[in-house]
Amino acid sequence: MEGVLLASLNPAAVAGGYDHPAAVRIGDDVLSRSDIVGGATAVAERIAGAERVAVLATPTASTVLAVVGALIAGVAVVPVPPDAGPVERDHILRDSGAQGWLGGAGEHTGGLPVVPVRLHARSWHTYREPVPDTTAFVLYTSGTTGPPKGVVLSRRAIAAGIDALVPAWQWSPNDTLVHGLPLFHVHGLVAGLLGALRVGSPFVHTGRPTPAAYAAAGGSLYFGVPTVWGRVVADPESARALSSARLLVSGSAALPVPVFDALRAQTGHAPVERYGTSETLLTISTRADGERRPGWVGLPVDGVTTRIVAEDGTPTPHDGESIGELQVRGPMLFDGYLNLPDATAAAWTGDGWFRTGDVAAIDTGGVHRIVGRASTDLIESGGYRIGAGEVEAVLLAHPAVDEVAVVGLPDDDLGQRVVAFVVGEPSDDLEAFVARELSIHKRPREIRHVDTLPRNAMGKVQKKQLS
Incomplete structure (x- = not known):
């Protein structure tokens, strides 16, 4: 076009x-x-x-x-x-x-x-x-x-x-x-x-993204952040009204697997998850006609290439488990940071890739899973590199957990220890549940129950405020 x-x-x-x-x-x-x-x-x-x-x-x-x-x-x-x-x-x-x-x-x-x-x-x-x-x-x-x-x-x-x-x-x-x-x-x-x-498609903005407003809009293509979709599945009547839609798209933060599953069960639609940043626009997405796997954001969109690299710049294997910094190239990338030439230069590698600052894994089929930000979601504990997103996904699968944020806090022995901030009802079997799903080094050393998690306007958890 x-x-x-x-x-x-x-x-x-x-x-x-x-x-x-x-x-x-x-x-x-x-x-x-x-x-x-x-x-x-x-x-x-x-x-x-x-x-x-x-x-x-x-x-x-x-x-x-x-x-x-x-x-x-x-x-x-x-x-x-x-x-x-x-x-x-x-x-x-x-x-x-x-x-x-x-x-x-x-x-x-x-x-x-x-x-x-x-x-x-x-x-x-x-x-x-x-x-x-x-x-x-x-x-x-x-x-x-x-x-x-x-x-x-x-x-x-x-x-x-x-x-x-x-x-x-x-x-x-x-x-x-x-x-x-x-x-x-x-x-x-x-x-x-x-x-x-x-x-050229008509556009409806609902003012506030409430389940009732989404249900009444009568659209075919819906955008939402995980907080929005979580509220939709908590309102089954509104969720059922979205069954006539063609596509539900989730982004701006990771969609919890239980919310993904509930959307599919209540609306008949497995949501499309996608990835992007202000600097790159939307560069990775699952497809309307492709596989939609909970916790995975799909393939690069047309014109985009990606790679993941270790701290020393060497390629990270595409095995679905190994994690590295996600770097991208494509025609929709930004021109630079205004008035910040040093920050702009630092954002690019010597061979022309944009450093997203996000940590990801890629499987053998090229499908991407975003672990989180390198600055807050990559935890180095006892010599292991742990993705906070993997630990969060396991915790969210427990019925007593409504929301969770996993961070690495300073530890004299481990360097960082894995700590989970959980919103929900306390449960005696939560630690045992996690132990069945995660290796020892990935399990939270501490679980703290909180009333809410700090979020910005897009629903992203502000982990730097957790300590």
Whole structure:
């Protein structure tokens, strides 16, 4: 799909009658393709000539018009999480060099001029499609290892990333995509909103990703994070309503095997699991027409190659058990970290592979299993390298365990000891259960029961807060 980035919004085609009365639905607002083209072009006229603008990324029709308007004008979008604290927001605005603020004037705007986004404004001015290497987004990472970094993504990368998902998921204009995820990350914004606008499938944002909202949306393709799917299976009536869907996609964190199994039992659909980062977009996925194995994220999407390597850079065997750092290459990768040339250089190997910082295993058929982050999920204990994800999967299979996070804490004897933080009812047989499933060196030396696990906006557990 070459040419216009958001192909379904081609102004000539829309003007010629290729419209859709409900191309985007968010809450009570319904936008046709004509509404989006006219409203977004009105935004484009107000910001044309700027280099970057900040968009308060609330799940609203105004955000849709702001993002699309900037893309029409060739202006880079800096999505600002609506729940960002003042320190994080100030950092994003200052670091990005945003020249305008598209969002509510009453919000903390960092002194930037506020550009109003009017839902009923219309302009039919025609803009030339920006060249593919133009920056589309500066997405800020979650900042787990320091201040958030600005990930620079080009229009070319966005188009390649979406196009690679089309055959993997058999995504077509006949689908209706539904999700209730944030519009400031790759999952909800790029793959979700922009994916639908490029493919031409109607898009429904549920506001909040509740089971009832998902059930009522009537979609064929659903996106969710594990927390969302866990809530869906806890509401059997809503889960059964999704049986008419075509595909359920889970990402942004590992989907617990019990949730996978419950989704399959209640909806009739084994969910598709996929892997990606802000820097790589979605690069690995199980297929709509392929095997869907709990705990495994599938094969590289079209155009992507992967490898796993040991700490010394030597290849790790593809035996499904050996783990190493996951490295990737592909046309949808980012251009670098904004204002951070040293961090950008360090992110790449000398022979051109991006270091994801994630630990993975690959089996003999090329199917990938993500163990977790090297910084928090690779535990080195007593000379063994242990993947926290494997231990978590075993613990989650116990009926008394609702949630779990496994970390390596400092230990004078072992270097690190395996500690599990468990949400759920205490059980006398939990240690015996784990002992039947795991080798001695992988078993938690300590199990701590907690009320909740710290999570970010995408549902990912913040392990650095556990100690």
